[in-house]
Amino acid sequence: MKIIVIEDNPDISEIMDYILKDEGYEVISAEDGTITNSFDELKPDLVLMDELLPGKRGSEWCQHIKSTPSLRHIPVILVSTMPNLEQLAQKSGADGFLEKPFNISSLGALIREFAAKKNNF
Known part of the structure; x- marks a missing residue:
């Protein structure tokens, strides 16, 4: 499974990259x-x-993805410290959200949930 992490904070990006690669995903x-x-x-x-x-x-990029026919099938999870993240995710068409700071098990569980959905199609 190929995951793209779009994160401008190098420390958070590095942590997510490490966690996901450790779980066996291509990042x-x-x-x-x-x-x-x-x-x-x-x-x-x-x-x-x-x-x-x-x-x-991110929510604007998500709207772009979800309004592009060749891309709209790609699941997008918004990740942020924003207090209204759930509403932003819904409004932009995101498939889920993850609040920062997140713990490793939350990230892993969320990714496994989407991996299971992908394997069911």
């Missing part, structure tokens, strides 16, 4: 949402996206 990291322009070639199975990115917010 591609990016600092901003412009990587979404390469999704047709990269073919991610899941996207973990920070809300507070430079330039456009």
Whole structure:
């Protein structure tokens, strides 16, 4: 399973990368949402996206993904410290959300849930 982590904080990105690779996932990291322009070639199975990115917010990138026919099937999880993250996720069409700070088991469980959904299709 290929996961794209879009996170501008290098420490958080490194932690997520380590956790996910340790779980056996292929991980591609990016600092901003412009990587979404390469999704047709990269073919991610899941996207973990920070809300507070430079330039456009994660929820704006999520809306872009969900409004693009060739990309809308890709699950997107918004990750943030924002107090209204659940509402942002719903409004942007995200498939889920994860509040920061998160613990390793929460991240692992969320990813396994999406991996199980993917394997059921």
